[in-house]
Amino acid sequence: MKVAFGHMGTLTPIMEMILEDLGHEAITPNRPTRQTLALGAKHAPEFACIPFKIVLGTYLECLKLGADTLVSGGGYGPCRAGLYGELHRRILKDLGYEFDFIFFWPPLKKPFHFYKQLHKLKGHHSWVYLWRIIKKAYSKLAVLDDLEMMAQRIRPRELKHGSTSKGFEQAMDMMRQAKTGPEIASAGEEARALMQKVPFDDTRQPLKVGIIGEIYVQLEPFANYFLEEQLGHMGVEVRRSIYLTSYTRHDILSTRGDMGSRTLAMPYLAQKVGGHGQNSVGDIIRYAKNGYNGVIQLAPFSCIPEIVAKSLVPRLSKDYSIPVLTIFIDEQTGAAGIQTRLEAFVDLMDQRRSRSLLVGA
DSSP states (O other): OEEEEOOOTTHHHHHHHHHHHTTOEEEOOOOOOHHHHHHHHHHSOTTOOHHHHHHHHHHHHHHHTTOOEEEEEOOOSSSGGGGHHHHHHHHHHHTTOOOEEEEEOOTTTSHHHHHHHHHHHHTTSOHHHHHHHHHHHHHHHHHHHHHHHHHHHHGGGBSSTTHHHHHHHHHHHHHHHOOSHHHHHHHHHHHHHHHHTSOBOTTOOOEEEEEEEOHHHHHOTTTTTTHHHHHHHTTEEEEESOOHHHHIIIIISOSSOOHHHHHHHTTTOOSOOSTTHHHHHHHHHHHHHTTOSEEEEEEETTOHHHHHHHHTHHHHHHHHTOOEEEEEEOTTOOHHHHHHHHHHHHHHHHHHHHHHHHHHO
16 A cells, blocks of 8 residues: 655654555655645635644645555544544545545543554555554654653754754754664664763753643654744743643543643633643643743644643643743734744743842842
8 A cells, every 4th residue: 555644743754754664655755845835724614623624735745646545543522623533534525536534532441443454554464564553653652752852952052053964964963764663773873872972051941831732733843843942942842732742642542641730721611622632731831830931832723622732731831830822823923923923922031030039039
């Protein structure tokens, strides 16, 4: 099979490796562009969110490259993202494309359906072989998460503008080329060492910002206008609430979610509202308790779980004395507008920190 999938941050090389190990030809999507988004928006319903449109545009690009199978997954619950796989399939079929569609529900929500789809993807390979592939993929994913966190820490402290991003891309190239277990372990050590060689001043005390919100706009840099990189170059250290390893543990392999964030959210939002809405509430509290200078909530325009969380932001901000910037994103969002809002938010946090230091003195 010639298999394609949606692009989402560092998940892309992991999917490519899994598919190739299973004997498929991976039609690996390029990083999304404005053209990708425009293509998806052209054929998507107006109400659909930006992740839906970017992924639809990616599918169209991959089908034109010869893909005959698409692989996707979605949540199960109040969030409408669980319906997006079927909606993508119908739109593409109506446009005249012929393909197989393998859609994964969360394994603990619909185990038999998950088993059938996984059986289709694994083909003639044994379950033991598949398990080894998954274990290897998770080990590679852990390295990629570690590299991202290293870049987030080093970038606001770098001595040469852009050196962290350059080092990170080189480290990612190393990891993309690593296919076997020993290669992944060796490449991981080399990639970490490469990041450590980026010249930076460890005595700097940058502002710290927590990133919360919907998973796709957190993890896909194109969808959030490369917000992490922008903030890093403004001298801000960021930390996301979602990384792929934590998402695997808390969302894919658990029905309870991130109980730390959910427990913190309970006094304000006692029930799950789909997506990561409840987590966003708890994560604001968690970042405030951990001494962060601010929080940025990222959400696709019209995302109901994040709209619910946003309604509680004024109260949370007041109760925990932490500024929160909410950015709703759609295809009309402009890069200049995002940059202006980030600059103003960074100035606000810097002023608040300066005042608190004066008071403390």
